[in-house]
Amino acid sequence: MQAQETVPFSGYQKFVIFILAITQFTVILDFMVMSPLGDILMRSLSLKPQAFGFAVSAYAFSAGISGLLTAGFADRFDRKKLLLFFYIGFIAGTIFCGMAHTYPVLLAARIVTGLFGGVISSISLAIITDLFSLQQRGRVMGYVQMGFGGSQVLGVPIGLYLANIWGWEAPFWLVAVLSIAIALLIALRLRPVTQHLALQNDKSAFKHLWHTLAKRNYRIGFTATALLSLGGFMMMPFGSAFAVNNLGLTNAQLPMLFMVSGVSSLVIMPLIGRLSDRIDKFKIFTAASLWMLIMCVVYTNMGITPLGIVIVLNILMMMGIMSRTIPSSALTSAVPEMQDRGAYMSINSSLQQIAGGVAAAVAGLIVTQKGTGTPLENYNIVGYTIVGISILSILLMKRVDNLVKEKLVDKKV
Template sequence: MKEHTPTAAAGNTPAATDKFSRYQVFIVAILAILQFTIILDFIVLSPLGAQLIQELAITPQQFGWVVSAYAFSAGASGLLAAGFADRFDRKKLLLVFYSGFILGTLLCGLAPDYFSLLIARIVTGIFGGVIGSISFAIITDLFPLQMRGRVMGFVQMAFAVSQVMGIPLSLYLANLWGWHAPFLLLVGVSVLVAAAVILYMKPIDAHLKLQTESKAVWRLVRVVSNRHYLKGFGAIVLLATGGFMLMPFASTFTVYNLGISLEQLPMIYMVTGLCAMVAGPLAGKLSDQLGKYKVFFWGSVISMVVIGFYCNLGPSPLWLVLLLNVVMFIGITSRMVSATALMSAVPDPADRGAYMSIQSSVQQVSGGLATMAAGLIVVQSPGGALQHYDVVGYVVITTTLVTMFSVLAIDRLVQRKVAAAAVAGATV
């Protein structure tokens, strides 16, 4: 297959006909599988909650600390990693943090008590929280802007795959051999992924020639004080708000407010996950062909309409709940894929690792704060139904509207960068 030569002039143009080389296909596949392991490790704790609370004899509040420990340690490590993220070969950096992630997951699989599990989740978060940013920096280094929508669509499909395949398999193993089993299986899969990276991924070090600062602290200060980068960080805060406010209470709202039984709940996750697996790559392809902001705009419109209707529903038939969940996930997926691809062009090549690390940190922390804010808004009645979930929906709609203007400013910034790069014969 013919190798692709990046051309900055194509930038954000609608006609993206570039073909992937075999090596690029490998990179997309290995990063998608790698993201699958990271995401599954993060989300598998929630469905294991009932079993963990019983077997470890802990309170729901203690379980909440186990879940949040990963997010906050990931946010802190992302910020700390920003100072040196661009000073190493990205392949080596990826392997170092992925090895730490595997160690943390192994500690989870061997944890005998609550305290050991809490420490293991902190270790896993410290290493796992940075891997996503390294992966996105690799994508930005190896793929030109007009191909990144498709790449992001496939890589972010990992969330849907973990929901459709990972969670059911993890629950099956947990019921068969105990809650440690999913983590130990994940260790085995991750070791194979690491071996593939070692054997087949080439060094990614072109950015090293562009480095100027010798001290990590000055690099961090320069990146966080760049006004263009601040626009990207602000957009990430707003993007994280929507999903992290709605999702933690979605299953409770579905069961107690919409009248869907616990037996029917897995079907909703399965169907929406399958649709998201299709929607991710499709949204990526459309964002490359039609323009990234255009796909983001219509994804936002779809999300706002469905969220406004969904959050005000009462008892509803299963088919309607399924339909609304599918359409809502299509809108949210379209927003995330197109926005991630667009914002990958914000940092300069020398700052990509630092920018992505800070962006990951901002996303983790803002997501945690959004979940806390939603918890302050909703109230559960004695019968189990959630009150004020409609207020959460209105907050998400408002932040979505603001995000549309924020991402529009980023789109115009990227277009100017693409035009300037085309004149200079450089890449974005």
């Protein structure tokens, strides 16, 4: 495919990118911080890997259920109002996490946070698809996904620093305070997003949900996203515990590891976003997936390793993970029609969250630990499992790519 001309952003579009990126930053940080807090939480609450894996997956499962429940309504309201409603609920859930002091209460708090936080990404994607052309979406996804890297550069290191001083609850209070300021900015500056309302034909939310699920092309996109998430989430829950107990890092070194990996993401993601708008998105996705497979196998088979080498390998692994997320998000965003985008994105996000929850739970069953502070066992099996899942993801994403190119020929995107 030949290089395409880059379509510039308007001033308001730049603001939308900023507000969605910083919103994603807080939501991702709330989810991501559980992994680096893993070793501290497991020690503080005397948790086994299986219990901790379930605590991580509880958020994902509740987010998935929430996405399915709201999918039928997602195209029936102003997307700004939906974003603000669920973001306020997310803030309340995060405060609940900060007030938790026992495992059952923490579990309940993660479920509440997931019910609201899991829908925010799908609403953001629907807004992006409504306000930006396909030729702009690679760059938009690259900038918005910077929330992931930003959470590692700023949020996770600061959260870990606060957790080491005031306890594991501190990072959740950090997220809550920041999110309140962002919610005010959304309420005051983001314009209503209502173009899709004029295209609604379904009289009931249930019919709209059913019609969205019934479309074959949409189901291909849903399955591709679920497989992508299934492979992507398996390593995450035990990343910090593996680094401490197997690679020999200290809890004091973890902030540096996450910060450097996050900085690399901030550099990589805008670059990949621009390339995705100029070069074939599927080719970038395939190359990134193959690179990630190699790095996952290498990393999960490591033993005691100096910090510098661990950092380098983390950066190389992040290159693969991030470089496949951006083009795949841009491709799947082009599958639905405008009148179905909210429902499609909600279902897509729901399946993504559920797949992530399944991945965390399965990883918790695979990984074992003989005692507190001892090396994790079978983490390499998680790496091999990711290889198989990711190969299937490539094959399915090719079908999504074919669908999108057919729509481009028909001038429907």
